Amino acid sequence: MLIRHTPDLTDNDVTPKEVYLRRREIMAAGIGFGLALAGAGAQAAQVTGKLSAKRTFWTNETPTDLEAVTGYNNFYEFGTDKLEPVKYASALTTRPWTVKLDGDCAKPQTVDIETLLKGALEERIYRLRCVEGWSMVIPWIGIPLAEVIKRAEPLSKAKYVAFETALRPKEMRGVSDRILQWPYVEGLRMDEAMNPLALLAVGLYGDLLPNQNGAPIRLVVPWKYGFKSIKSIVRISFTTREPPTSWNRYAPNEYGFYSNVNPQVDHPRWSQATERRIGEFKRRPTLMFNGYADNVAHLYAGMDLKKYY
Amino acid sequence: MKAKRGFTPDIALICGLCLLPVLWLLWRFFQNDLGVNPVETVVRQLGVWGLRLLVLGLALTPLARLLRQGRLIRWRRPIGLFAFGYVTLHLLSYVVIDQYFDWAQIWSDILKRPYITFGMAAFVLLIPLALTSFNAAIRRLGGVVWRNLHRLIYVIVPLGALHYFLLVKADKSMPLVYAAIIAVLLAWRAWEWARKKV
Numbered sequence: 001m002l003i004r005h006t007p008d009l010t011d012n013d014v015t016p017k018e019v020y021l022r023r024r025e026i027m028a029a030g031i032g033f034g035l036a037l038a039g040a041g042a043q044a045a046q047v048t049g050k051l052s053a054k055r056t057f058w059t060n061e062t063p064t065d066l067e068a069v070t071g072y073n074n075f076y077e078f079g080t081d082k083l084e085p086v087k088y089a090s091a092l093t094t095r096p097w098t099v100k101l102d103g104d105c106a107k108p109q110t111v112d113i114e115t116l117l118k119g120a121l122e123e124r125i126y127r128l129r130c131v132e133g134w135s136m137v138i139p140w141i142g143i144p145l146a147e148v149i150k151r152a153e154p155l156s157k158a159k160y161v162a163f164e165t166a167l168r169p170k171e172m173r174g175v176s177d178r179i180l181q182w183p184y185v186e187g188l189r190m191d192e193a194m195n196p197l198a199l200l201a202v203g204l205y206g207d208l209l210p211n212q213n214g215a216p217i218r219l220v221v222p223w224k225y226g227f228k229s230i231k232s233i234v235r236i237s238f239t240t241r242e243p244p245t246s247w248n249r250y251a252p253n254e255y256g257f258y259s260n261v262n263p264q265v266d267h268p269r270w271s272q273a274t275e276r277r278i279g280e281f282k283r284r285p286t287l288m289f290n291g292y293a294d295n296v297a298h299l300y301a302g303m304d305l306k307k308y309y
Numbered sequence: 310m311k312a313k314r315g316f317t318p319d320i321a322l323i324c325g326l327c328l329l330p331v332l333w334l335l336w337r338f339f340q341n342d343l344g345v346n347p348v349e350t351v352v353r354q355l356g357v358w359g360l361r362l363l364v365l366g367l368a369l370t371p372l373a374r375l376l377r378q379g380r381l382i383r384w385r386r387p388i389g390l391f392a393f394g395y396v397t398l399h400l401l402s403y404v405v406i407d408q409y410f411d412w413a414q415i416w417s418d419i420l421k422r423p424y425i426t427f428g429m430a431a432f433v434l435l436i437p438l439a440l441t442s443f444n445a446a447i448r449r450l451g452g453v454v455w456r457n458l459h460r461l462i463y464v465i466v467p468l469g470a471l472h473y474f475l476l477v478k479a480d481k482s483m484p485l486v487y488a489a490i491i492a493v494l495l496a497w498r499a500w501e502w503a504r505k506k507v
Contacts (some may be wrong), residue, residue, distance in 0.1 A: 072345035080480035134346060179479050250479060269475060270422055278345055282409050
């Protein structure tokens with residue numbers, strides 16, 4: 001059992017101590033930070049700031065170094081090399097930023113990122129397993145996806161949730177290469193999206209999300225391969241049919257709609273039985289649903305996971 | 310004029326240059342500068358340098374002809390042997406630092422993963438070439454047999470490029486650059502043979 005809810009960790013285990021000790025001060029600064037931004041104009045630069053959040057879910061595994069979490073990213077809009085997003089994602093303007101909620105719902109609306117940041121935020125320490133065979137442990141800060149979905153009051157016929165990343169050719173140097181069909185799109189079944197583990201992250205390691213990690217708001221579904229956790233979201237739509245997903249569209253025989261972490265179902269070109277935790281030398285066994293079987297296995301009861309990979 | 314034999318200054322320079330990538334990797338290792346995923350960096354760098362040297366080796370004959378520099382032919386041996394060296398280190402790095410001697414996993418990779426199957430085939434085929442890369446072997450085998458044996462390189466280099474192409478997730482541009490260069494180098498040979506036959 002890897003998920004521990006025993007209070008053997010305190011808030012200063014992940015948050016750097018000096019930040020933890022100054023947390024009230026920092027929260028106050030956060031309020032001023034929004035105002036400062038208003039005056040900053042349309043400058044394309046990394047928006048930074050501290051976030052305050054209550055830790056609601058964690059693992060006792062050591063979080064991956066911040067430098068690795070923010071310096072080794074797959075974000076093809078900024079280049080296909082994992083070292084490129086940290087170099088080029090600062091070109092992305094993340095304020096103002098809104099997320100459009102539409103499709104089969106009673107209350108379609110546009111949500112401002114500042115509104116979401118003002119709400120109650122949670123810190124969740126999740127494992128992240130990339131389909132390429134490496135993994136990290138990341139202290140995210142965010143809002144349960146279910147809470148945002150509920151704002152729109154999806155209709156009962158809405159069975160799926162579709163997500164879309166911003167498409168800004170002037171800011172995203174990678175989209176001139178038609179490697180994937182842009183904008184990047186992802187999707188979840190409604191019950192997956194409503195699962196309490198599904199998070200819309202707005203920060204990590206106590207800070208606002210760095211651009212290369214999907215600022216200002218990204219999905220985190222820790223029981224699925226990393227590419228399902230779509231970055232820099234501008235639109236969430238409710239649909240009756242299974243929505244297209246970018247990697248599935250690129251290579252349907254390699255990347256399924258579900259893409260749950262599953263050590264028994266190999267990627268056609270490589271094994272998924274083991275993974276290398278960034279910062280460790282030896283590979284470790286990959287766990288079913290990335291170790292979150294207790295939380296999500298019921299979603300797939302009776303499904304042939306070799307067929308619905 | 311008799312061609313200079315042995316470890317001449319140009320050969321020494323070639324050997325020195327061929328050592329640079331591995332020295333650079335060692336330097337980065339000691340500087341703790343191999344990035345977030347050092348294992349991946351080492352395995353990939355060794356592999357890509359193996360492929361680069363293999364392609365360079367394949368380019369020497371056409372270059373010698375084109376530039377009218379017969380001397381270049383003598384560079385094939387050190388470059389080929391260094392290519393074998395990098396490919397061997399690449400394989401060792403996969404076995405030791407990537408899989409950590411997980412033989413069951415390695416064996417199933419060889420059987421089930423086409424990119425590993427092709428890479429392994431390329432390595433196995435390189436062994437006889439490396440083992441016969443000295444003058445006594447040429448004398449023992451006779452020039453014709455030796456030359457036919459070493460024509461295996463026309464299979465090995467495309468296998469190496471295929472290995473690279475198949476492992477890349479989406480951005481195939483670099484593997485395609487290698488494939489294009491190799492295609493040109495092999496087409497040149499086909500054209501030469503066809504011309505000679507007429």
